Amino acid sequence: MTSDVTLSDLSQPATRAGASAHASPTRSAADLAALIACPRCDAVFRMVEPANNQRAICNRCHHVLVAPRLRAGKRIIAVQLAILILLVAASAYPFLSISTKGLKHSSSILDAALAFTSDGALAALSFVLAGLIVFIPAARAILSIYVLAPLTLDRGPFRGAAFAFRLSEHLRPWSMAEIFAIGCAVALIKVADLATVSFGPAFWMFSLLVLLVVVQENLACRYSIWKALGA
Amino acid sequence: MKSARQMGLVACQYCTRVWPGGTRVCGHCGHHIASRDPMSLQKVWGLWTVGMMCYIPANIYPMLDTHTLVSDQKNTIVGGALELGQHGSWGIAIVILVASVLIPVGKFIVIAALAFGVTSGSRLKPHTRQVLHEVVEYVGRWSMIDVFVVAILSSLVQLGTIASIQPGRAALFFALSVFFTMLSAQAFDSRLIWDAEVPPPEDLRASDDFGPVSQITPDTTFDFPFSAGAETLTVAGPDDRRADPPFTDPQTRKDSPT
Structure with a gap:
């Protein structure tokens, strides 16, 4: 075929902002x-x-x-909502606590992310880590819900949905909540001989988060979402 | 099998749609598109070099600074892992050595090999190189595990004089090294691996880069064999056609898109 x-076809004015001729x-x-x-x-x-x-x-x-996947939109929204709730809850509770010789200290995820603020040169790293662990995964969850919610309700996409989805795809490699969870396990073993270590509620939330991230990656099909966003 | 470039088309790497050659912005998803980024390899090498430069201080400076009642220790990445091993936890020592030495060094080698393979040809099959690129992209983020461990330890172990852990300068350099190698791997355009197989015909190479569409004289006619030469996509897996599609088709929606 x-x-x-x-060229008369090609040189027509762009039909919408950002779109080519x-x-x-x-x-x-x-x-x-x-x-x-x-x-x-x-x-x-x-x-x-x-x-x-x-x-x-x-x-x-x-x-x-x-x-x-069957009803992927609804399932992704469900998983992303769960991720969002877990992230918010996990940020507040301590995830590990240590005790030795009567002294006790526990630390939450934001404490860990902001651990470097004591040293000036490392302070910037603190904010980057807080972003990688908490804010970027949360932003991805919010963006996914923003993009998918109207589609699963059989409505047209919200304004800026294409931009939101592209942003969410760009952020994908920088969302490192699941890597942080594995880091917890390594840190636990490292200090085990220094002091008695116990898990806080946030540790279990983050463990669940690891599984949810895998489920979500499995459900998402970029092509189907772009197609549903329409042109 | 024909590539979009051979057919005089430009593909969007985000939404997989194809557009006539020279299109700059995907009309479907709005992403910037180019048949091939001519700067791809320069970006790869630039970011690769910065990543490498950060990796050296990451191994020289201490990663952790541990104070206890009896001792005061500064450990580098490798030193800390070896010490863990001597304490008997070889499992964790291996996890740290793999995440902070084997993966970063392997990444530097693989990215360099991929970039060399594009410029001077490679003995490896394109498919093997493609898999290597995917592995590097997937595994790269996991190197951050060591920075997270340092962050967790230095926020958790704050027991006054009995035991306290401070982060070392190496953490910053190591994190930077991971970021730059991730960006380097992302800058590599895997389509370049496959281009060596079938170089584009001369006439189409010209049409690849004909500039903005509006600059072309109005009576020029393009004659691209648009669908000719495209293989039909084959699908595999159980047929579940009775079930609902994941999303409704944009055309059959209740109301029009905003």
Whole structure:
């Protein structure tokens, strides 16, 4: 199937802010919309919509392109809400406490994140750590809910949903709550011979958070969300 | 199998849509797109070098400064792990050595090898290199574990004169090293791995970079074989077509998008 794109199609004014001139609903644009390119290796395929629990995999580099799940939107919102609640609760409670020779000290997640403030040069690191552990995961949860809530309710997306989803995708590698939870376990063993260590409630919340992050990553299918956001 | 570049198209790496060559902003998700970022390898090498420069002081300065009644100890990353091992907890020593030595050093080597592979060819199969890149991107964040351990220890162990732990300067350099190598791995465009397989035809290479669309004279006609040459996507897994789709189609929604 060959189609021509004349410049009159291409030079039409952009239909919405930020969109390129090619978004005009011409025959060629419809042709292009039927194609999908692998973000990893650039191979182009004619789109075939997979059903739920099916996966569309790039034939060249085996990257998973589309993996829709049944009622993924509602399930992601549920998981993200749980993550948000756990993050808020876990920030307030102590997650580890130590005691030795009558002295006792316990520490919450924000205490740990802000541990470096004592030294001037390291103070900046404190704020970055607080971001990585608490604020970025929380921001991702809020952004996901903002993007997905109207879609699961069969409404059009909220204003700025595309930007919110892109931001959330950009933040993905910088959301490190689950790494912090493993760090707790390592720290626990390191001080075990120095003092008696016990877990606080926040430790168990963070352990649960590790599982929820995995579940959420498994449910999210970028392609389906972009498609639902529409153009 | 044809790549978007061979077909004279530009792919969006965020939402997987394709657009005519020269498009700068994806019309679907609004992300900036380019067929290939010509600066990709420069960015990779620049960030790689900064990451490497931070990794050296991270190993020289002490990571932890432990005061107890009987001793006052400053431990570097490797020194601290070896000492843990001597105390009998080899399991934890290995976790720390893997997260703070093996993974960062392995990352430096793999990213450098990927970048060299693009410029001067590689004996490894493209698929192997692609897997290496995915592993580096996935594993990179886990190096932060050691910085978190230092943060936890120095906030937790504050028992006055009996025992207290202060963070060392190495924590800052180590965190910076992790950030820069993560950015370096992200700057690497994995599509470059596959380009060596099929270099683009000369005529299409020109169309890759024809500048903003508005600058082209109005009577030019493009003749891209848009869908020609695209393989049909194959899907695998159990057919669950009766169940609801994850989201309703934008066209059949109750009200129009805002």
